[in-house]
């Protein structure tokens with residue numbers, strides 16, 4: 557069964573007091589209002605993960621996610637946080653390969669393969685991000701580019717392990733721009749991603765993989781995006797910073 561997920565990527569936003577307020581509002585709204593079969597993953601800045609844990613009941617509908625982890629388990633990597641550390645404080649998901657990390661921190665497909673391995677070895681579910689630039693979308697083989705991101709960072713995994721990964725398709729031209737991919741553009745790419753996975757791991761696994769859409773998704777466009785057959789939820793940036801709007805996005809999953 558394909559799992560539906562709406563994840564909120566807070567990025568580098570909120571003070572501690574603001575983060576606590578947002579956490580308690582979202583957790584309460586989701587508890588009171590969301591009836592459908594959807595998992596909500598909240599990904600606050602790493603600094604707030606321990607505090608955030610107190611707002612989230614283990615085994616409930618809301619889970620905790622990190623925005624990144626280092627590929628090594630421990631060592632002399634000043635400023636970094638590892639998958640075992642995240643696991644030890646009750647984090648369940650980790651966003652890996654976000655386009656902002658690829659762009660500003662030079663993360664490569666090969667390095668992301670190592671991060672994916674470390675996350676999975678430590679019981680974390682990677683939310684693996686892929687997606688093309690505007691230039692590629694307009695002038696290049698953008699489908700081939702996204703397929704290569706998946707091949708290079710994920711296709712070394714055994715079928716059993718790969719089945720644990722969540723994919724997020726986030727076209728860079730749609731992130732934070734207010735320019736959402738149309739539901740047809742999202743569906744087309746999600747279909748291609750699923751077909752690419754089927755080529756490597758077979759149809760059963762491809763049909764079961766959760767593929768999220770990210771990029772200017774909000775309470776107005778979420779229902780149409782989530783209604784597409786290959787769109788299994790969203791990875792939400794700006795709209796995850798407001799409790800009312802984010803809860804409305806979660807409720808748009810049918």
Ligand SMILES: O=C(CO)COP(=O)(O)O
Nearest residue numbers: 565731732771772793794
């Ligand atoms: O990057 C994103 C989520 O990871 C999407 O960000 P926005 O929803 O702000 O466009």
